[in-house]
Amino acid sequence: MLQTESTAWVCSVPVATVWTAPEKVRPVDAAGIAEYPNLNHWLQSMNQEDNQDLVNSNRIQTQLLYGEPVLIEEVVEDWAKIIALWQPCQKDERGYPGWVPITQLKEVETLTELGYARVTQNKAQLWTENFKPLKVVSFNTMLPVKEIGEFIRLQTPDGDALVMTDAVEIVSAYNQRPKGSGVDIATHGVRFLDLPYLWAGMSSYGFDCSGLTYNLMKANGVIISRDAVDQVLEGNGIDSQNAENWQIGDLLFFAHDEGKGKIHHVGVYYGNGLMLHSPKPGKSVEIIELAGTKHEVELYAVRRFTEIED
The missing domain is CATH 2.30.30.40 (SH3 Domains)
Incomplete structure (x- = not known):
């Protein structure tokens, strides 16, 4: 499966789910790993318990979009161990690792002249x-x-x-476009209101919390890491105790143990004490008021990825 300099392996389906390991697949996931996956059928076939199990059992890692390039490390039977090259993370300096059905990948000619x-x-x-x-x-x-x-x-x-x-x-390139403003980031997010949460989701069929923030930033010319635990180390730190300094489009990070433990969530500041986020299985992308919620006491950090606005 070695690729040459003139070719690349890419995702050959609209959305490919990247699994932690092939044995993590359940019978209910058949529509998601098929040669021609049906994302709507897969998502509709899962009940609340199945959706929560994706989280609890660490079954899936992230997702690939049509044409997204990967590095294939090895092939075991019908599965490819891959690196998602456009998705930075601390797990591997080259990109996000995981397993994808080999039928959902294809080798193509490398072409970048016109962007x-x-x-x-x-x-x-x-x-x-x-x-x-x-x-x-x-x-x-x-x-x-x-x-x-x-x-x-x-x-x-x-x-x-x-x-x-x-x-x-x-x-001109996957990581090069004019940078949008914080308002642009928030405005992009509104289009996904009521989109159901999907653990590891990276498409407009469903996002998890950091999948949403990654994609909103990508759409506005900023490539950040795939996961919240990595995203919090990027951008510019803003005083989390002084909300008057926050700007629309800043990312808000939350941690267990009232903000002192492990980071578990990220959302987009929407101004006026509000946050846009993709909450958890069984919920959908929403805008909430932070005051009076568990998020208010779990706030860990605020990071800015745009220019300071007047």
């Missing part, structure tokens, strides 16, 4: 060259651009595809 098209809508339709529906892809999916015209021609794992120009923005 990438980043999906700006919650979901976007990709079309074949004769305008047949190809795939529906998630917010923040990034695919190499081959031609810019009335439609954007893209390189995909399924060959050339077209996307409407108003569904994407063109960026």
